[in-house]
Amino acid sequence: MSEPNVVTVRGLRKRYGDRTVVDGVDLDVAAGEIVGLIGANGAGKTTTVECIQGLRRPDAGLLRVLGLDPAAEPERLRTMIGSQLQSSALPDRLRVGEAVRLFSGRDGADLLEQFGLAARRRHAFASLSGGERQRLFLVLALVNRPRLVILDELTQGLDPAARRSVWAAVDQLRTDGTSVLLVTHELDEAERLCDRVVAMRAGRVLESGSPAELVDRHARATTITFTRLPGPGLTDTGLTALLELPGVTEVGQLGGRVLISGDRTAIAHVGAALAQAGPVPPDLSVRIPSLEDALLDLLERDARADTPHRELTGVLR
Amino acid sequence: MNTAAGRLVRTELTLMTRELLTVIFVFVFPVVTMLIIGGSFGTRPSAAFDGVDPAHWYVASYLTVVIAATGLIMMPVHLASYRERGVLRRFAAAGFPRWSFALAQLVTGLVAIAAGSAILLVVAAPVYGLPPMHQMARVGAAFALGAVAFVAIGVLLGTVLPSARAAQAVGMILFFPSFLLGSGGPPPHVMGSALRGIAGYLPLTRVTDAVRAPWLGTGTATGSLIVVAVLAVAAAALAVRRSAL
Numbered sequence: 286m287s288e289p290n291v292v293t294v295r296g297l298r299k300r301y302g303d304r305t306v307v308d309g310v311d312l313d314v315a316a317g318e319i320v321g322l323i324g325a326n327g328a329g330k331t332t333t334v335e336c337i338q339g340l341r342r343p344d345a346g347l348l349r350v351l352g353l354d355p356a357a358e359p360e361r362l363r364t365m366i367g368s369q370l371q372s373s374a375l376p377d378r379l380r381v382g383e384a385v386r387l388f389s390g391r392d393g394a395d396l397l398e399q400f401g402l403a404a405r406r407r408h409a410f411a412s413l414s415g416g417e418r419q420r421l422f423l424v425l426a427l428v429n430r431p432r433l434v435i436l437d438e439l440t441q442g443l444d445p446a447a448r449r450s451v452w453a454a455v456d457q458l459r460t461d462g463t464s465v466l467l468v469t470h471e472l473d474e475a476e477r478l479c480d481r482v483v484a485m486r487a488g489r490v491l492e493s494g495s496p497a498e499l500v501d502r503h504a505r506a507t508t509i510t511f512t513r514l515p516g517p518g519l520t521d522t523g524l525t526a527l528l529e530l531p532g533v534t535e536v537g538q539l540g541g542r543v544l545i546s547g548d549r550t551a552i553a554h555v556g557a558a559l560a561q562a563g564p565v566p567p568d569l570s571v572r573i574p575s576l577e578d579a580l581l582d583l584l585e586r587d588a589r590a591d592t593p594h595r596e597l598t599g600v601l602r
Numbered sequence: 603m604n605t606a607a608g609r610l611v612r613t614e615l616t617l618m619t620r621e622l623l624t625v626i627f628v629f630v631f632p633v634v635t636m637l638i639i640g641g642s643f644g645t646r647p648s649a650a651f652d653g654v655d656p657a658h659w660y661v662a663s664y665l666t667v668v669i670a671a672t673g674l675i676m677m678p679v680h681l682a683s684y685r686e687r688g689v690l691r692r693f694a695a696a697g698f699p700r701w702s703f704a705l706a707q708l709v710t711g712l713v714a715i716a717a718g719s720a721i722l723l724v725v726a727a728p729v730y731g732l733p734p735m736h737q738m739a740r741v742g743a744a745f746a747l748g749a750v751a752f753v754a755i756g757v758l759l760g761t762v763l764p765s766a767r768a769a770q771a772v773g774m775i776l777f778f779p780s781f782l783l784g785s786g787g788p789p790p791h792v793m794g795s796a797l798r799g800i801a802g803y804l805p806l807t808r809v810t811d812a813v814r815a816p817w818l819g820t821g822t823a824t825g826s827l828i829v830v831a832v833l834a835v836a837a838a839a840l841a842v843r844r845s846a847l
Binding site: 340361363365373378379 | 604606609610613617621687692694696700
């Protein structure tokens with residue numbers, strides 16, 4: 286028998302006044318899975334997660350988190366979840382070691398060591414860098430060894446090095462078998478960390494699947510570009526023949542540059558054809574669409590009826 | 603005391619000692635102003651001071667300056683700062699019981715008042731001497747009820763005001779008139795009728811009256827004690843609701 290979901294949400298609705306923020310959301314997180322909740326600002330991600338944590342009472346819908354109803358037993362549930370919240374802080378003068386003891390009753394030396402904070406144990410929260418603060422929040426989310434960790438905008442405002450260190454920490458959670466619900470509008474982060482992503486817009490779930498599945502379903506084609514060299518190399522006939530290769534859907538020229546579109550398998554076949562024809566063009570480049578490309582295309586299609594494209598993409602980027 | 607609530611109370615008490623605003627307004631300001639004002643009118647009993655030694659009159663009055671500084675400055679700034687920065691959400695998300703933060707604030711406020719008052723008396727004793735306490739039970743009740751009332755008012759202000767800066771500004775505006783008219787300023791007998799009328803409506807005036815009169819033996823101040831008791835119960839009930847996580 287398969288293990289039940291850690292999180293099950295069916296038909297979740299939440300309104301603030303006359304504004305519907307979450308409108309019939311379904312969401313599952315299986316044991317040991319890292320699920321990303323993605324979408325533009327205002328998509329309803331944080332409200333959905335706050336209902337899951339029992340911080341907000343839903344207007345309608347069924348929620349089960351670790352077997353509990355968050356609205357009925359919020360305090361009990363919150364002690365079982367590790368939470369890292371968007372836009373929250375600790376008291377400025379609270380020291381790192383004191384924070385861990387406050388949240389867990391123990392010193393958490395192993396986690397402070399693991400997250401590179403052992404030497405900062407006696408330093409006040411206000412004196413920590415942005416990356417150190419986020420790592421401390423991760424320590425606090427994990428210190429009670431929860432089965433479910435909820436991370437909301439985990440790397441917001443961090444420099445690239447700090448982001449990578451936090452991502453490595455989330456990878457460690459995957460290894461440990463902890464379930465993670467990751468809320469983000471950083472799509473490269475979702476693509477890098479998540480087993481499955483759920484895309485939201487205007488309070489609704491638009492699409493879900495693994496990052497690769499979403500890219501395959503919604504992104505535009507993989508593109509291969511290069512400049513034809515004078516002399517030996519690809520002939521006009523050879524160029525036309527590329528269209529017959531598996532995975533290739535389109536071959537065109539713009540100025541001196543060749544543009545080939547297709548799926549990912551086209552990369553191997555075109556590469557082989559170029560190598561066989563002669564010297565490989567030195568400016569050969571391949572662009573594989575990312576989750577961000579896929580989501581922008583998906584959101585653009587969904588929003589075309591009621592939202593100007595520029596506004597939507599501007600928010601997401 | 604290794605429960606979540608116990609850890610929160612202990613942490614809040616520790617943090618209180620690191621807050622410069624608290625140290626200055628609750629522990630230093632009352633002592634310094636008492637030493638200055640208490641020595642300004644001599645030690646000869648005067649009608650303006652209900653026929654008692656003016657220095658003793660101020661020693662008995664200044665405990666409520668500590669209460670006001672805690673309730674009108676320390677608590678609102680502390681709480682508004684927590685709300686503004688999302689500290690309360692973090693505590694709530696970590697599963698601290700709903701009532702634990704209210705308890706921590708009550709304990710922290712009362713401990714600050716007790717410590718500030720103790721410092722005040724320790725400094726006053728060798729300088730002006732401590733006046734004999736005529737009705738200890740009434741003084742104790744008035745002091746305790748006044749402390750609860752002002753801690754609760756402070757929590758309420760902290761849950762209503764939008765930011766730490768706003769709380770500091772409003773706190774100062776409320777504190778200094780209360781301090782000057784209701785406790786540490788000139789005695790009511792030398793005030794004009796308009797100022798005396800305004801002073802009569804200030805909660806701190808009632809707390810000071812309820813503490814000072816039975817202490818110095820100049821009256822029982824039963825009316826003021828009742829007002830302070832009602833204020834304490836009402837403000838505490840509202841504060842517990844407003845500060846639940």
